Amino acid sequence: xxxAVSLQKVSRxxxxxxxxxxxxxxxxxxxxxxxxxxSGSGKTTCLRLIAGFEQPNAGQIRIxxxxxxxxxxxxxxxxxxxxxxxxxxHMNVIENVAFSMMLRKVPREQRLREAEAALEMVKLGGYGAxxxxxxxxxQRQRVALARAIVNKPKVLxxxxxxxxxxxxxxxxxxxxxxxxxRSLGITFIFVTHDQGEALSMANRVAVFSEGRVxxxxxxxxxxxxxxxxxxxxxxxxxxxxxxxxxxxxxGERRWGSLRPESIHVVKSSADGVSRLTGTVRSRSYQGATxxxxxxxxxxxxxxVVPSSDDVAAEGDRVxxxxxxxxxxxxxxEG
Amino acid sequence: MSVAAAESGVILQRRGxxxxxxxxxxxxxxxxxFLMLLxxxxxxxxxxxxxxxxxxxxxxxxxxxxxxxxxxxxxxxxTYAELLRxxxxxxxxxxxxxxxxxxxxxxxxxxxIAYVAARYAKGYWKALFYLGVMLPLWASYLVKIYAWKLIxxxxxxxxxxxxxxxxxxxxxxxxxxxxxxGNSLSIxxxxxxxxFLYVWMPYMILxxxxxxxxxxxxxxxxxxxxxxxxRQTFWKVIFPLALPGVIAGSIFTFSLTLGxxxxxxxVGTSHFFIGxxxxxxxxxxxxxxxxxxxxxxxxxxxxxxxxxxxxxxAFDAL
Numbered sequence: 001x002x003x004a005v006s007l008q009k010v011s012r013x014x015x016x017x018x019x020x021x022x023x024x025x026x027x028x029x030x031x032x033x034x035x036x037x038x039s040g041s042g043k044t045t046c047l048r049l050i051a052g053f054e055q056p057n058a059g060q061i062r063i064x065x066x067x068x069x070x071x072x073x074x075x076x077x078x079x080x081x082x083x084x085x086x087x088x089x090h091m092n093v094i095e096n097v098a099f100s101m102m103l104r105k106v107p108r109e110q111r112l113r114e115a116e117a118a119l120e121m122v123k124l125g126g127y128g129a130x131x132x133x134x135x136x137x138x139q140r141q142r143v144a145l146a147r148a149i150v151n152k153p154k155v156l157x158x159x160x161x162x163x164x165x166x167x168x169x170x171x172x173x174x175x176x177x178x179x180x181x182r183s184l185g186i187t188f189i190f191v192t193h194d195q196g197e198a199l200s201m202a203n204r205v206a207v208f209s210e211g212r213v214x215x216x217x218x219x220x221x222x223x224x225x226x227x228x229x230x231x232x233x234x235x236x237x238x239x240x241x242x243x244x245x246x247x248x249x250x251g252e253r254r255w256g257s258l259r260p261e262s263i264h265v266v267k268s269s270a271d272g273v274s275r276l277t278g279t280v281r282s283r284s285y286q287g288a289t290x291x292x293x294x295x296x297x298x299x300x301x302x303x304v305v306p307s308s309d310d311v312a313a314e315g316d317r318v319x320x321x322x323x324x325x326x327x328x329x330x331x332x333e334g
Numbered sequence: 335m336s337v338a339a340a341e342s343g344v345i346l347q348r349r350g351x352x353x354x355x356x357x358x359x360x361x362x363x364x365x366x367x368f369l370m371l372l373x374x375x376x377x378x379x380x381x382x383x384x385x386x387x388x389x390x391x392x393x394x395x396x397x398x399x400x401x402x403x404x405x406x407x408x409x410x411x412x413t414y415a416e417l418l419r420x421x422x423x424x425x426x427x428x429x430x431x432x433x434x435x436x437x438x439x440x441x442x443x444x445x446x447i448a449y450v451a452a453r454y455a456k457g458y459w460k461a462l463f464y465l466g467v468m469l470p471l472w473a474s475y476l477v478k479i480y481a482w483k484l485i486x487x488x489x490x491x492x493x494x495x496x497x498x499x500x501x502x503x504x505x506x507x508x509x510x511x512x513x514x515x516g517n518s519l520s521i522x523x524x525x526x527x528x529x530f531l532y533v534w535m536p537y538m539i540l541x542x543x544x545x546x547x548x549x550x551x552x553x554x555x556x557x558x559x560x561x562x563x564x565r566q567t568f569w570k571v572i573f574p575l576a577l578p579g580v581i582a583g584s585i586f587t588f589s590l591t592l593g594x595x596x597x598x599x600x601v602g603t604s605h606f607f608i609g610x611x612x613x614x615x616x617x618x619x620x621x622x623x624x625x626x627x628x629x630x631x632x633x634x635x636x637x638x639x640x641x642x643x644x645x646x647x648a649f650d651a652l
Contacts, residue, residue: 086552
């Protein structure tokens, strides 16, 4: 099967800065693919290369098998939802949505009908006559979405589309985007720095760091089986444990990751000292769970335990327990 | 209370008149705004608008044709009837046509310059752009106009350049066109037009440049993303969003041309423009009412122009 989007050894430099450094990626048709990474990791540059706003310095990009080198954005059947929406302020909502059809000289009646249908799809039916300036952030976001899907592009690119929304709206939009993607069957490529968003929405996630792709996999792969310290650290607040610690348990000298929620915390008796005994240094209540920071001879381990009356308090001596396979081994020492 | 607070150390004590004034304005920001606007209000509201109204009032008086004395005892439209005499209508028509041509031509020339400056010029080049646009404003207006008279004169450099290029025939052909031609460029409408164009150009470039600079680049990306060729992006996105700048610039070029009386006097034909008519009626002719009526014309024209521009949606992007 032809990949929807494939990148082969793609590099993009800005002066001496390697925004993207020999990146290989394959996105399958119909996939909801997330590009996750901190700011400056190259994920947005990657998106802009696929959209055609930037040209790679090296490597090849193919969209449904076609090499797109030198093809301008306006000749790519790919649409983008921009981070700050980029709605045209001099047009009303329906004109914004119908913009691409206006350019293609679709008859007025037909384009208004199709634009209205797209607005209804994002639950903004009847808002056509308003100006973007009269809409809330969430509504503008939906208009941007309607404008991008009205042509049924082969690939839809979303650049941090939910970044500017508040938490509740963001969660609601995450659901709606998933439903929309399934009903349209379009390949979605989604850029975000929010791991929760990437894990909950995407079929597969690529984790970016400093212009390189660190790991590509399902959300479960990424979360439970990170392949590097960076991924373990960035995706969820995992404990990255040193080769010393790992070798004392498994005998192998490799870095390991230990999920906070896979750790059991038991209050220990006065002098029962073991390798996994330490002191609670911090405790923060998070509703259903409580996060503990436990100092094991200088290594601070985060544990998340169910909130109950007998959660250890700051200063308590506790012993940690976890199943052996909860300790995931990553790269070797070095 | 303040004593107790001072003892607790929560409120920092400051003494002195300046501190008290500062605190007063903090509590009443409206007062501060009023005081800041007061000089402008006095100037614009009373001195400027007041004298404008006095001027308008003058146009409703009439001059006694025998004695040449202005009759201030009654309001009349007689002066406006005089304004509509063919020779005066000619002056108005000539001026409006000149102002419109200067405006259109300077918009066409200024737009690409402003576009390059706003989109591509960075750092050093941007400074150079501002310097290039503003530098002519540092020189005296009169000196520039006389310089242009020399450039455009029959013995001037422009003629010489045409000669060197063996294009004198082209210049002659242009000068032989009725109305806009003449004996030489310096005594033709073409010359007047060129000097207006040069003198007002900065007032067109700067607002357009500011308007284009305010167009976010991601709108251009979005337009391209949605299938617009660069040409379509220009006409559907950049131009409409820059239009308020063009209108702002055109207000300058249009109204400055409508009111100017020096340029057409130095470079051009002996036919009057509105400014010259005002100048001569209030001066040698002593016909203040007619001069006032003439000054009403540009005000009315600008009013109509702005109304039309607004109706055409020129300010929608503001």
